[in-house]
Amino acid sequence: xxxxxxxxxxxxxTFSDLGFSPPSNSFLNKVDLLSPxxxxxxxxxxxxxxYLVQINEFAKHNEIFNDNYAYFSSFSSSWLKHAKDYTEMMxxxxxxxxxxxxxxxxxxxxxxLQYFNNNNIPVLGIEPTANTAQVAIKKGINTKIDFFGKKLxxxxxxxxxxxxxxxxxxxxxxxxxxxxxxxxxxVLKPDGIITFEFPHLLELIKFTQFDTIYHEHYSYxxxxxxxxxxEKHNLKVFDVEQLxxxxxxxxxxxxxxxxxxxxxxxxxLQILDLELEYGLDQMETYEKxxxxxxxxxxxxxxxxxxxxxxxxxxVGYGAAAKGNTFxxxxxxxxxxxxxxxxxxxxxxxDLIVLSKADVYFDEEMLExxxxxxxxxxxxxxxxxxxxxxxxxxxxxxxxKYFYIWKLYENFSE
Ligand SMILES: [Zn+2]
Numbered sequence: 001x002x003x004x005x006x007x008x009x010x011x012x013x014t015f016s017d018l019g020f021s022p023p024s025n026s027f028l029n030k031v032d033l034l035s036p037x038x039x040x041x042x043x044x045x046x047x048x049x050x051y052l053v054q055i056n057e058f059a060k061h062n063e064i065f066n067d068n069y070a071y072f073s074s075f076s077s078s079w080l081k082h083a084k085d086y087t088e089m090m091x092x093x094x095x096x097x098x099x100x101x102x103x104x105x106x107x108x109x110x111x112x113l114q115y116f117n118n119n120n121i122p123v124l125g126i127e128p129t130a131n132t133a134q135v136a137i138k139k140g141i142n143t144k145i146d147f148f149g150k151k152l153x154x155x156x157x158x159x160x161x162x163x164x165x166x167x168x169x170x171x172x173x174x175x176x177x178x179x180x181x182x183x184x185x186x187v188l189k190p191d192g193i194i195t196f197e198f199p200h201l202l203e204l205i206k207f208t209q210f211d212t213i214y215h216e217h218y219s220y221x222x223x224x225x226x227x228x229x230x231e232k233h234n235l236k237v238f239d240v241e242q243l244x245x246x247x248x249x250x251x252x253x254x255x256x257x258x259x260x261x262x263x264x265x266x267x268x269l270q271i272l273d274l275e276l277e278y279g280l281d282q283m284e285t286y287e288k289x290x291x292x293x294x295x296x297x298x299x300x301x302x303x304x305x306x307x308x309x310x311x312x313x314x315v316g317y318g319a320a321a322k323g324n325t326f327x328x329x330x331x332x333x334x335x336x337x338x339x340x341x342x343x344x345x346x347x348x349x350d351l352i353v354l355s356k357a358d359v360y361f362d363e364e365m366l367e368x369x370x371x372x373x374x375x376x377x378x379x380x381x382x383x384x385x386x387x388x389x390x391x392x393x394x395x396x397x398x399x400k401y402f403y404i405w406k407l408y409e410n411f412s413e
Contacts, residue, residue, distance in 0.1 A: 002056050004047035005177055005219070006229060011045040015053050015220075015286050016210055016293060018042040018329045042325075044213055044220065046286045050228055052177075053201060053220035053286070055213070080111060082245060083168075087115035094163055094193065096121045103162040103187060105148045106170035110136030117141055124160055126152070149176065153183030161189050168197045169246065172219050182233045184254075191261055194235065194254040201225075202275055203248030205285065210293040211326040212247060222280050223250060223272050230254050240268040297330050304336040 002011045020039040046053045090096065098120045104113050107125025109132050116123050117140065125143035127133040136143045146152050165188055174180040184194055199212055201222040213220070223240060230237050239253035239262070250271070255262055279285035327337065 002045065004050060004052055005054055005175070006052045006225075006232075007047065007050045009047050009049040011047060011054075013046050013048060013283060013286065014043065014290065015046040016044040016213055016289055018044075018210065018213060018293075018325065021215070021325065021328045040215055042213065042215060042328075046283070048283060050225060051222065051280060051286075052225050053222075055215065055218050079245075083112035084115050086166075087112065087119075090164055090166075090193075090195070091116070091119065091121065096163060098122070100163040101160060102164045102166070103160060105165065105167040106173070107136060107141070107143060108132055110139050110141035110143065112166075112168070113141050114139060124156075124162075148183060149179045150183040150186070153186040157186045160187055161192075162187055163189055163192050165192065165194045166196070169199075171196045172198045172217050172221060175218050177219055177229065178232070181229055181235070185234050185256065188256065190256060191259055192255070193262070195251055196254075197243065197245070197249050197251045199246045200242070200248050200250045202278060202280065205280075205289060206278070207247065208289070208292045208296050209247050210289070210296075210329065214325045221250075222275050223252070223268070224275050224280050226250075226252060227272070231257070234258075238262045238268065239265040240271050242271065293329075301330055301332070301336075304332065308336060 003009065004011055019042060021042040022039055041056065044053060044055050090102075094100070096102065096116070099122075101122050101124065102113070102116050103124045103126065105126050107113055107127045108129075110117075110125060113123045113125050113136070123142055125133070125136055125141055126146055126148050127136065127143055128145065128147045130145050133143050133145045144152075144156075165184060171177070171180070188194060198221050199209075201220045203209065204212055204220060223237070227237055234257045235254045236257050236259075237252050237254045241251040241253075243249040243251055253262070275281075
């Protein structure tokens with residue numbers, strides 16, 4: 001029996017079982033199609049002691065985060081804007097200048113640090129994926145190619161002491177969450193601030209977002225759990241913001257436990273209350289999730305079969321990891337979703353892992369003569385391509401991220 005990554009309690013409760021799946025952010029090329037694929041169990045458990053929702057670590061870390069890792073943040077214009085707004089807000093809030101230091105963990109291709117860099121605020125990016133980090137280094141962004149944890153933090157603590165440490169969508173992707181968070185205290189100045197953004201578990205449960213579950217995503221985080229995690233490592237969460245990104249995220253602000261600046265904010269207490277009202281401290285809340293996921297899947301398959309019987313074609317938009325999880329769990333093949341369109345040309349030559357559906361660059365979209373494209377922005381939209389060109393090609397382009405075939409509770413026409 002596996003044990004909780006945070007508190008070592010034996011894990012006896014399943015939150016979500018999505019069967020077996022290949023790593024969802026890897027894509028196949030035409031040669032790969034001739035070879036067998038690797039599948040790993042995709043099962044998420046919840047700890048009855050600390051309520052950390054967590055995946056079993058079957059896939060080896062370096063098998064997933066290899067040089068073929070197909071995600072570059074900079075490809076999305078809306079994400080860049082999100083990053084830029086953040087840098088402006090924090091520069092003002094902390095009065096950052098040329099004698100400050102900002103560290104970003106999982107700094108990717110420098111999509112965010114570039115804005116600090118442009119304003120002569122010193123930065124350090126830490127990024128384990130070499131090909132991605134090289135893009136940042138070429139842009140002149142100081143970057144270390146490594147995984148962050150206690151060991152690295154102690155190594156660099158003499159040279160780097162940050163006013164601001166940030167990480168966007170990294171906390172959920174770390175296998176050893178204790179080692180990761182315990183490293184933070186070594187590289188944070190006494191009055192420094194840490195911010196992390198991660199998808200909010202409350203939203204995942206509320207909207208049955210099982211498609212945000214994938215191998216690279218080790219933990220599913222609530223504020224209830226995060227408070228415990230940071231406290232254990234001498235840090236304190238003092239403020240929390242709700243964001244619309246990734247289907248509903250939290251941005252937490254933390255400081256050293258003994259730092260007397262920054263009082264606890266009202267909104268951070270309110271968000272915790274929301275979680276408790278929803279029952280995130282009760283096992284029943286977690287145990288209902290599987291049933292809801294399966295019924296959503298069943299409805300969707302019914303829709304696809306119905307469309308096929310009526311000679312309609314359904315295609316996907318957005319070759320995101322979430323789409324892979326969804327079509328994999330649903331067992332959908334090419335006969336039901338003909339192909340997928342994505343904005344990022346990095347993925348265009350490759351194929352969605354399971355359905356073996358072709359992935360096209362989105363200019364192809366202009367040529368489509370299909371009956372329906374379903375995609376989700378923050379909730380969902382159903383788009384009809386038959387009504388000529390008034391369909392808003394623009395609307396697609398600004399939303400690379402987020403695919404289609406996810407239809408939440410309003411899934412009906
Ligand atoms: Zn636990």
